[in-house]
Amino acid sequence: MAKIIRSKSAAKPGAKKPGIPSSPGKKAGKPKALKPKPAKSKAWTAAEIHEAFSRFRKANPEPKGELEHLNPYTLLVAVVLSAQATDAGVNKATRALFAVADTPEKMLELGEEKVREYIKTIGLYRNKAKNVIALSEKLIAEFGGEVPRTRAEIESLPGAGRKTANVVLNMAYGEHTMAVDTHVFRVGNRTGLAPGNTPLEVELGLEKVIPSEFMLHAHHWLILHGRYTCLARKPRCEVCLINDLCRWPEKTV
């Protein structure tokens, strides 16, 4: 049975900080919707948490990530490319890239310059192309060309941090990890499910309170909830499945 994988290490440099996403030019305006602060509200009961995730499960029994990939290797590459980029933007570039290079060996054969061409529509593409080549080399040299199955090993790959490891362990290997991106960070704080000042705090808080039976899909339910319902600027509380349970004082229902 899959287990929760925890590490004592702090979030890697470059991990998003609390308050993400930022809102340039709105420093003194209304930061509340964009800067969820850890809720001081009453903690959720175990029954309430079970109820919330039962509703997510009923509405979407098999949630899927939106990053397109063909195997654990292409998933790893897609996640590395997705830093500070949208899934849709990454998919647009990787469809053609993965058609010619879906293994570390083929990626090396393609070479950094050509990888750069394929991904030039993605932010930070020069550095990301370097990382894709370097991580492919390392996979071949140290892991027999396979994506490793431990957090420490994945985090040792160029361009891969804690979030990458959590996504790969969850989606490729079915581990009960919780990758915290900007959406999960916001939802964890607003709802009061797992208040925290850092992504790591929210991650560990969510792992602690979410029952094991929901952990395989919890990451996707929360991401999709944040992306399509609990929006940063205008949360759609009126259609929110958990609006009666949410602790956010500013919810609109």
Ligand code: SF4
């Ligand atoms: S009620 Fe509103 S703030 Fe609370 S989780 Fe739902 S959409 Fe987000």
